[in-house]
Amino acid sequence: MAFSLASLSKSLSFLLPPQPITPKPSNFAPPVPQWDPKSTSTSTSTSLSVSLTAADEIKGVTCPSLAYSNTLFFKSACYNVQVVVGENEPEEKLLGRFRRAVFRAGVIQECKRRRFFETTQEKKKRKAREASRRNRKRRPYTKVSAQAKEEGPKKKNDDEDDNWGLPEGDLPY
Amino acid sequence: MAKPIPKVGSRRSGRSSARKSARRIPKGVIHVQASFNNTIVTVTDVRGRVISWSSTGTCGFKGTRRGTPFAAQTAAGNAIRAVVDQGMQRAEVMIKGPGLGRDATLRAIRRSGILLSFVRDVTPMPHNGCRPPKKRRV
Numbered sequence: 001m002a003f004s005l006a007s008l009s010k011s012l013s014f015l016l017p018p019q020p021i022t023p024k025p026s027n028f029a030p031p032v033p034q035w036d037p038k039s040t041s042t043s044t045s046t047s048l049s050v051s052l053t054a055a056d057e058i059k060g061v062t063c064p065s066l067a068y069s070n071t072l073f074f075k076s077a078c079y080n081v082q083v084v085v086g087e088n089e090p091e092e093k094l095l096g097r098f099r100r101a102v103f104r105a106g107v108i109q110e111c112k113r114r115r116f117f118e119t120t121q122e123k124k125k126r127k128a129r130e131a132s133r134r135n136r137k138r139r140p141y142t143k144v145s146a147q148a149k150e151e152g153p154k155k156k157n158d159d160e161d162d163n164w165g166l167p168e169g170d171l172p173y
Numbered sequence: 174m175a176k177p178i179p180k181v182g183s184r185r186s187g188r189s190s191a192r193k194s195a196r197r198i199p200k201g202v203i204h205v206q207a208s209f210n211n212t213i214v215t216v217t218d219v220r221g222r223v224i225s226w227s228s229t230g231t232c233g234f235k236g237t238r239r240g241t242p243f244a245a246q247t248a249a250g251n252a253i254r255a256v257v258d259q260g261m262q263r264a265e266v267m268i269k270g271p272g273l274g275r276d277a278t279l280r281a282i283r284r285s286g287i288l289l290s291f292v293r294d295v296t297p298m299p300h301n302g303c304r305p306p307k308k309r310r311v
Contacts, residue, residue, distance in 0.1 A: 079295045082292070082294075085289040101294075105294070110298060111270070111271040116309065
């Protein structure tokens with residue numbers, strides 16, 4: 001048992017950059033942000049699944065109570081966005097990071113949407129608008145080329161069908 | 174009809190409520206509730222027990238001016254000034270709600286000299302729960 005623990009701890013130390021094993025401060029700089037040291041955004045339902053990495057799984061085997069210590073700390077598990085503040089970080093940089101993380105999580109948009117009730121019609125309209133915005137951003141070229149292709153053959157057909165010549169036969173008078 | 178025996182504990186509890194708790198808290202949590210019309214800043218300890226609070230209303234703003242970022246800044250400054258005297262060095266920030274006070278309070282907290290460990294957004298999101306009020310026809 002001791003041997004396996006030692007080997008596990010060795011593999012742990014190989015995976016993680018040097019970290020003090022004191023309980024309180026290190027768990028506030030948990031293993032998860034090492035993979036993404038600047039910011040993590042999670043939702044309540046997926047916080048547990050997202051945050052478990054290989055190191056956490058090993059921890060879960062050796063000391064199960066500490067497995068989720070980085071996500072569950074009293075009530076702080078229910079956050080949408082978290083930004084870890086570095087030392088001596090300039091104010092504007094921190095604000096910019098926070099704003100960008102919040103925008104990516106869509107918190108303020110969601111809040112505004114849920115302020116008042118929206119009917120099914122409004123919901124449909126909103127979804128259509130969002131979808132068109134998404135498609136427009138992702139495929140600006142294919143749509144235009146498709147339109148050009150359609151217009152080409154149509155014109156040719158029209159030209160052939162048009163009757164440009166004079167009607168046959170003599171004039172009635 | 175027996176006389177109630179005076180408990181030792183009651184004497185102790187009476188004394189503690191009279192004494193002002195001047196505990197030193199090196200680490201705390203700053204909760205910021207930023208709604209569209211107001212901003213409330215509450216400073217608690219790590220467990221959540223409130224140490225001091227301040228809002229734009231208590232800072233003297235009234236009406237529409239409470240929702241402005243400048244008012245949020247003053248509210249945050251007030252709340253932190255009361256706590257820095259108690260010796261708080263590190264803090265986490267939990268921001269709740271949409272509103273203009275979000276960034277302004279963060280700026281004020283940063284400028285006050287308290288070390289920040291995390292900045293979190295804890296806006297409550299229903300998983301399609303209660304029906305919100307009807308649309309305003311203004």
